[in-house]
Amino acid sequence: MFGHSDAYERFMGRWSRQLAPAFVSFVEVADGDHVLDVGSGTGALSFAVAEAGPSVRVTGVDPSAEYVRHAQSQPASDRIRFVVGDAQRLDFSERTFDRTLSLLVMSFVPDRNKAVREMMRVTRQGGTVAAAVWDYGEGMEMLRVFWDEVVAQDPAAEPLDECHLPLCRQPELASLWHASGLDGIDQRPLSITMRFASFDDYWQPFLGGQGPAGAYVRGLRDEQRQALEQRIRSRIAPSPHGEPILLNARAWVVKGIVPRG
Numbered sequence: 001m002f003g004h005s006d007a008y009e010r011f012m013g014r015w016s017r018q019l020a021p022a023f024v025s026f027v028e029v030a031d032g033d034h035v036l037d038v039g040s041g042t043g044a045l046s047f048a049v050a051e052a053g054p055s056v057r058v059t060g061v062d063p064s065a066e067y068v069r070h071a072q073s074q075p076a077s078d079r080i081r082f083v084v085g086d087a088q089r090l091d092f093s094e095r096t097f098d099r100t101l102s103l104l105v106m107s108f109v110p111d112r113n114k115a116v117r118e119m120m121r122v123t124r125q126g127g128t129v130a131a132a133v134w135d136y137g138e139g140m141e142m143l144r145v146f147w148d149e150v151v152a153q154d155p156a157a158e159p160l161d162e163c164h165l166p167l168c169r170q171p172e173l174a175s176l177w178h179a180s181g182l183d184g185i186d187q188r189p190l191s192i193t194m195r196f197a198s199f200d201d202y203w204q205p206f207l208g209g210q211g212p213a214g215a216y217v218r219g220l221r222d223e224q225r226q227a228l229e230q231r232i233r234s235r236i237a238p239s240p241h242g243e244p245i246l247l248n249a250r251a252w253v254v255k256g257i258v259p260r261g
Helices: 004-027 044-050 065-072 112-121 141-153 155-160 170-179 199-208 211-218 222-236
Strands: 034-038 057-062 080-084 097-103 123-134 183-196 245-257
Touching (some): 004 097, 004 123, 004 183, 004 199, 004 211, 004 245, 034 112, 044 097, 057 065, 065 080, 097 112, 112 123, 112 170, 141 245, 155 211, 170 245, 183 199, 199 211, 199 222, 199 245
Parallel strands (some): 034 057, 034 097, 057 080
Antiparallel strands (some): 123 245, 183 245
């Protein structure tokens, strides 16, 4: 139907781009900073970081070679580069970056404690380590509508609900930052409004197989998929006057300072 990176862009990348500038503002990226984007995906955060100042340099690292190629194909300045790599084993020297950031990926990193230690290692003393994760349990209406209707149709699918993902509840991300020994920790919500031009604009990206929700849809038989589509359509169908579908999305964001000495 479409390539892996294209499917991601349709499903979640467009919302990452909307959230990224608010996250950059929260982190207070300053002109002249050298920033590492961990789990850079198709580049949403890296490109937003580069907009923070004409002398900002950004390195994006992601385990997916296809995502890296997609990011590299976008028009960009020589201040941005993308490489393939693992958040749990960052291939950079100690104290290389002023700020190390991660947008919407920490819930999917197998060893999150190791990833945060690596983020701290490559960040200078007094530098910032920050992350954002979607609030899958309550604040991400796009997926909350989906999983509510999935479980209503198929109760056995309840364990697959993304509300069970780690770090997506309010205290969890800050608790990980505290346990890692970061100072000056600040956690807060950031919210955006997702605007869907039509029901198809909402539903079609689920067919691309992205994330737990897309994987679930792809595994359904045709009649099951059609029944689920009808359930969701009846819940969020746009008005007869053609107004777009508006769904709220909340992320939890946290930042901390690498201790000196």
